[in-house]
Amino acid sequence: MRSSILSSIVLHLAIMMMAIVSLPIFNNPDLEIPPIVQVELIEISEKTNVPKVSKKKDKKEVKKIEEKEVEKINQPVMKPKVEKSNEKVKDASDKDEIVKNKIEQKMFENIPIKKPVIKKKDKFDPLKIAELIDKSKDTKTVEEDIEDLEYDALDSTPSLDNKLTLSEEDAIRAQFMQCWSIPIGIPFDDTMIVKIKISLNTDGSLLEPPEVLQHERMNKPSEKYFRTLAESALRAVRRCDPIKAPDINRYESWKKIQLNFDPREILRG
Amino acid sequence: MIKKTIQKLLFFYLVIITNASALIEIDITEGNREPLPIAVTNFFYAEDAIKDLDQISIDVSKVISADLERSGLFKSIDQEAFIQKTASMHIRPRHEDWRLINAQALVTGELEVDKDKLRVEFRLWDTFAEKEIEALVLITTIDNWRRISHMIADKIYERLTGEEGYFDTRILYVSENGPKNNRIKKLAIMDQDSFNHRYLTSGKELVLTPRFNPVKQEITYLSYFKNLPRVYLLDIQTGIQEVVGDFPGMTFAPRFSPDGEKIIMSLARDGNSDIYVMDIKSRVVERLTDSPAIDTSPSYSPDGKKITFNSDRGGSQQIYVMDNKGRNQTRISRGTGNYATPVWSPRGDLIAFTKNFQGRYFIGVMRTDGSGERLLTENWYQEAPSWSSNGRVLIFYRETKADDTGKGHSSSLWSIDLTGFNERKIETPEDASDPSWSRLIQ
Numbered sequence: 228m229r230s231s232i233l234s235s236i237v238l239h240l241a242i243m244m245m246a247i248v249s250l251p252i253f254n255n256p257d258l259e260i261p262p263i264v265q266v267e268l269i270e271i272s273e274k275t276n277v278p279k280v281s282k283k284k285d286k287k288e289v290k291k292i293e294e295k296e297v298e299k300i301n302q303p304v305m306k307p308k309v310e311k312s313n314e315k316v317k318d319a320s321d322k323d324e325i326v327k328n329k330i331e332q333k334m335f336e337n338i339p340i341k342k343p344v345i346k347k348k349d350k351f352d353p354l355k356i357a358e359l360i361d362k363s364k365d366t367k368t369v370e371e372d373i374e375d376l377e378y379d380a381l382d383s384t385p386s387l388d389n390k391l392t393l394s395e396e397d398a399i400r401a402q403f404m405q406c407w408s409i410p411i412g413i414p415f416d417d418t419m420i421v422k423i424k425i426s427l428n429t430d431g432s433l434l435e436p437p438e439v440l441q442h443e444r445m446n447k448p449s450e451k452y453f454r455t456l457a458e459s460a461l462r463a464v465r466r467c468d469p470i471k472a473p474d475i476n477r478y479e480s481w482k483k484i485q486l487n488f489d490p491r492e493i494l495r496g
Numbered sequence: 497m498i499k500k501t502i503q504k505l506l507f508f509y510l511v512i513i514t515n516a517s518a519l520i521e522i523d524i525t526e527g528n529r530e531p532l533p534i535a536v537t538n539f540f541y542a543e544d545a546i547k548d549l550d551q552i553s554i555d556v557s558k559v560i561s562a563d564l565e566r567s568g569l570f571k572s573i574d575q576e577a578f579i580q581k582t583a584s585m586h587i588r589p590r591h592e593d594w595r596l597i598n599a600q601a602l603v604t605g606e607l608e609v610d611k612d613k614l615r616v617e618f619r620l621w622d623t624f625a626e627k628e629i630e631a632l633v634l635i636t637t638i639d640n641w642r643r644i645s646h647m648i649a650d651k652i653y654e655r656l657t658g659e660e661g662y663f664d665t666r667i668l669y670v671s672e673n674g675p676k677n678n679r680i681k682k683l684a685i686m687d688q689d690s691f692n693h694r695y696l697t698s699g700k701e702l703v704l705t706p707r708f709n710p711v712k713q714e715i716t717y718l719s720y721f722k723n724l725p726r727v728y729l730l731d732i733q734t735g736i737q738e739v740v741g742d743f744p745g746m747t748f749a750p751r752f753s754p755d756g757e758k759i760i761m762s763l764a765r766d767g768n769s770d771i772y773v774m775d776i777k778s779r780v781v782e783r784l785t786d787s788p789a790i791d792t793s794p795s796y797s798p799d800g801k802k803i804t805f806n807s808d809r810g811g812s813q814q815i816y817v818m819d820n821k822g823r824n825q826t827r828i829s830r831g832t833g834n835y836a837t838p839v840w841s842p843r844g845d846l847i848a849f850t851k852n853f854q855g856r857y858f859i860g861v862m863r864t865d866g867s868g869e870r871l872l873t874e875n876w877y878q879e880a881p882s883w884s885s886n887g888r889v890l891i892f893y894r895e896t897k898a899d900d901t902g903k904g905h906s907s908s909l910w911s912i913d914l915t916g917f918n919e920r921k922i923e924t925p926e927d928a929s930d931p932s933w934s935r936l937i938q
Contacts, residue, residue, distance in 0.1 A: 391520055396520070400522050400524060403522075404526045404527055407527035408529075409527035410656060411657065411915075413657070413658035414843070451658070455655065455658035458629065459656075460524075461624070461625055462600055462624045465625065466600070484521075484522060485519050485520070487522065487524065489524065492525055493526070
């Protein structure tokens with residue numbers, strides 16, 4: 228009897244401890260974070276929206292972002308000073324812009340969750356990192372040193388470093404959009420959304436067959452529209468196989484993805 | 497014991513936390529709107545078949561391809577590009593060969609003749625999933641192969657777009673011939689791909705506004721007898737014709753109710769035109785509108801509960817909706833210009849119309865409350881839209897302008913997709929106007 232009570236108390240205490248340690252509700256919210264994320268989301272979405280960039284972005288700006296992307300992707304653990312050090316991509320107007328939006332820029336470039344689009348040419352190259360580090364040492368200024376300190380203070384979320392960036396998400400999204408032929412005859416319905424889980428190899432190929440998560444709807448005779456939609460989504464997944472793989476360093480974060488094929492806006496007409 | 501339990505709990509807890517955070521979600525809200533590439537192979541038949549099926553094998557494939565391509569939603573891949581040949585296909589397709597030529601779907605089939613009956617077996621394959629997604633056997637007389645092909649095309653269309661097909665349907669229209677001031681007008685009917693064309697009337701009497709019964713192989717139309725318009729019913733299969741009634745004054749635009757039991761039309765009495773409905777069996781006529789204005793072109797909603805019509809009671813011709821007893825008459829068109837010939841979509845969600853604005857004519861659609869007006873096509877003169885059975889395509893007629901000597905005038909049938917794309921001319925032997933598109937043939 229006594230041992231039961233004891234074990235019950237211990238178990239309850241253990242569960243409470245685990246909840247306190249791991250559930251975000253018990254953490255003190257960092258009041259400075261929300262505005263940072265908000266500003267940054269706007270910046271990222273504008274710069275990483277794949278079709279927009281390819282169409283009409285200012286060339287200089289695009290180039291600048293691309294170069295930064297290359298550097299960042301090649302050395303995920305490095306501090307932003309390396310990116311800042313590349314003087315070639317900065318002209319006067321760029322600098323003005325950076326000063327003007329200084330805080331936002333820093334935040335944009337520093338929070339690891341916002342890593343940019345992965346490109347094929349952006350293969351990991353240790354030699355290049357060494358070069359960049361050297362360069363950064365040579366060209367670093369006092370102002371940038373101060374910025375670095377600020378970055379260090381902000382860059383306190385190493386666990387997020389492995390998360391897929393918005394740019395990488397955009398890149399994956401763009402690929403599936405290209406592969407998906409929407410069955411536009413399906414009547415509009417608010418529930419017409421297909422959720423598919425995919426598991427990927429490190430090279431971006433399918434590790435196992437894609438799985439429609441709404442199993443029960445697939446075989447219902449009354450759900451023929453859903454079945455047609457789900458089949459079109461499965462075709463898109465297979466047609467896109469293999470996708471261009473995001474950064475292999477973040478493989479853990481993208482080896483399993485849930486794709487939500489949502490044609491509702493299109494079907495609404 | 498306690499230690500083990502705690503360890504287990506901790507393990508499950510960690511597993512749950514890890515799984516919950518591992519799966520990221522990506523929303524795909526746009527897609528590729530290019531027509532879906534599909535490969536339709538010639539249907540296989542045994543070399544020692546009783547009847548030579550060589551030509552039918554090719555023709556069935558051609559009709560299916562043409563139907564699908566005409567919809568604008570499919571792109572039929574040229575047979576020259578095929579890697580795998582028909583002979584080996586009826587065993588099992590090599591999906592990798594079909595993916596190589598970018599075919600997302602593949603159609604195979606087999607023909608067989610048994611006691612003068614043609615047995616057609618078709619299979620639809622998803623080349624990426626490498627599985628059969630539709631299979632059907634159809635048996636008919638040999639000379640009915642064309643209709644079987646349309647039915648197969650409907651099945652493919654339905655399976656891949658999620659929407660009922662509209663290929664096994666017919667078009668009824670007024671065939672016109674001769675100078676503009678002395679046109680000979682005959683009723684004509686044909687398959688939706690312009691084949692199997694035939695005339696239903698001789699051209700001695702003027703015919704107008706033919707309309708299909710939605711549930712039977714029957715049509716109603718107006719024809720002049722001793723210079724008075726009469727509403728006729730004609731059974732297409734038997735050729736039996738009957739007069740629905742002689743109505744005093746002018747009669748316009750008869751159209752069936754969705755159950756095929758009533759005819760709704762407008763009758764002009766004392767210079768005032770109103771909407772009336774007549775029960776075909778009892779011939780009882782009921783008046784639905786009673787305004788001093790001109791009310792015409794009535795059309796039922798697919799559930800039969802509402803009626804749309806046009807009226808100039810507000811000073812200009814506009815579209816109105818009322819219930820099937822004539823109550824709650826409400827104007828729904830709100831744009832500038834005149835609106836006419838409203839037709840309720842078989843899906844129930846839209847009303848198609850003709851709009852005249854600044855001397856130009858438009859075919860458009862709006863929601864049933866008048867919102868979301870979209871003009872699909874514009875021309876010098878065009879009117880009388882009629883819906884395909886699935887509510888995705890509209891057929892209408894368009895006239896070209898005559899020159900000062902009266903030459904150059906012509907009229908022809910056109911179709912356009914609800915999206916405003918895929919506008920196509922529909923071939924007819926002579927000039928054509930006032931089309932009506934049938935429901936799927938039962």
